[in-house]
Amino acid sequence: MQHFDVAIIGLGPAGAALARQLAGKKSVLALDKKQQRGTGGFMKPCGGLLAPDAQRSFIRMGITMPKHVMADPQIFSVQTLDVQTGVARNYQRSYLNIDRHAFDLWMKSLIPASVTVHHDALCRKIWRENGLWHLSYVVEGVTRHATATYLVGGDGANSMVRRQLYPTHEIRKYVALQQWFKDTHPSPFYSCVFDNHTTDCYAWSISKDGFFIFGGAFAMKEGREHFEALKTRLVPFDFRFGEPVKNEKCTVLCPSRWKDFVCGKENAFLIGEAAGFISASSLEGISYALDSAEILAGVLHQAPENANAVYERKTLGLRIKLMGKVVKNRCLTTPWIRSAIMKSGVSHIRVTQDDVTEARA
Ligand SMILES: Cc1cc2nc3c(=O)[nH]c(=O)nc-3n(C[C@H](O)[C@H](O)[C@H](O)COP(=O)(O)OP(=O)(O)OC[C@H]3O[C@@H](n4cnc5c(N)ncnc54)[C@H](O)[C@@H]3O)c2cc1C
Structure with missing residues (x-):
């Protein structure tokens, strides 16, 4: 059985960024269930x-993004629609439109060879014994074991590490549904859709590489029905599905609460x-994944006695920022507040040409 300084479960943006930053300074085992090829x-x-905060992380890391990760086209605004009032507003946004899977594979490809990376590997079990973390994982049908001084859960929304560390912890969750269609709209656009009849969160659409992606976050119960109902309610606003x-x-x-943010304990960490660490108002999470990985890399480089307490303290600013998003979420999903904000026209950019935006508004 091999021993590592750090074992990372999950190589999404958070785990991949951390593995890259620890390489050469710690012995690292990194497991990810995505295939790297095919x-x-x-x-x-x-x-x-990719939000501006995520772009800032790449600036700090000195990383530039290759063309194959980018999607087409780049759009500079989000059309925000309140289905209940029919009010539509157009807000400037500086997102980069990317191919998410290509982005994940590219981030993994940046991990130096000194890290032991297993792709297409599933971590099945973790446990703590004699002051070490033990992992049991399956690679190419073979079950393997390893131990680590530090364990990191970068394993996303259904994190097994979080469940192991906080078995009774409940956090508000939704089912996210997305469908891809051949795009038949006259011009590509991003949208953000609020409709309390079908969801107390929100829905979105994105034009990407000739496809029209429509998605939304819905209550777990009857999510699919609400998704379909919202699609029907959007047809009068010229949303074209097929x-x-x-x-x-x-x-x-x-x-939705301060205690929803959990950083880890007993030399196990969550990123x-x-x-x-995901925005409650926009469900934007890549920037927080990158930021928390960067903070944890700094802590593990130092390897202080009380590493968990140090990580918790250093993520305070990030958690306060995320609490701000919880407040924003409450405002945006409360119909009268949202309506007042949108009707005020603050930050709305009026489209002067006779185009699809005017037609929708
Ligand atoms: C529908 C939808 C749309 C979104 N849109 C955006 C957006 O446009 N922009 C944005 O910034 N954020 C968006 N988000 C949020 C964003 O996707 C997440 O916040 C972000 O991916 C979190 O990164 P992560 O590295 O923490 O986790 P993840 O990206 O979820 O990565 C976790 C990784 O862990 C691996 N894994 C999990 N369990 C195991 C296991 N047991 N063994 C081995 N590997 C395991 C998986 O391979 C997975 O890749 C969206 C989320 C959803 C659901």
């Missing part, structure tokens, strides 16, 4: 919009969505 295996359902070419579904966390 078209099969796990793919994270995602809108694939036959879906791809269906996606996963859990998405939506923190990214596993820690509840």
